[in-house]
Amino acid sequence: MNDGKKISPIGTPIPTRETEINRKNSITDNSENINSILEKLAETLKLTRQCSDVVRIRKINDVAVIDHIDGSIDCVNIACDSGIAAIYDIVRKLKH
Secondary structure, three states, X not given: OOOOEEEOOOOOEEEOOHHXXXXXXXXXXXXXXXXXXXXXHHHHXXXXXXXXXXXXXXXXXXXXXXXXXXXXEEEEEOOOOOHHHHHHHHHHHHXX
16 A cells, blocks of 8 residues: 555545655756856856956866956866856956
């Protein structure tokens, strides 16, 4: 009789959803396409006054390398970052 159902407080078997809830991806699964995120971020930053000198942002190992028009570069550690955390770290670096 144990078909993955629990008994509700009123005694009627109800399907359990525990297995579905526990299958969610963790942040370390990193199913996000970080290279696409960095490419689109560079396009967006080029539209701003402060970051109009950004040529591209690329990922090398666990570092986002930001290339500028004048040849300078900035490096940001994005190891274990989700896409949104990588965006935050890069923008925070460029803000200063």
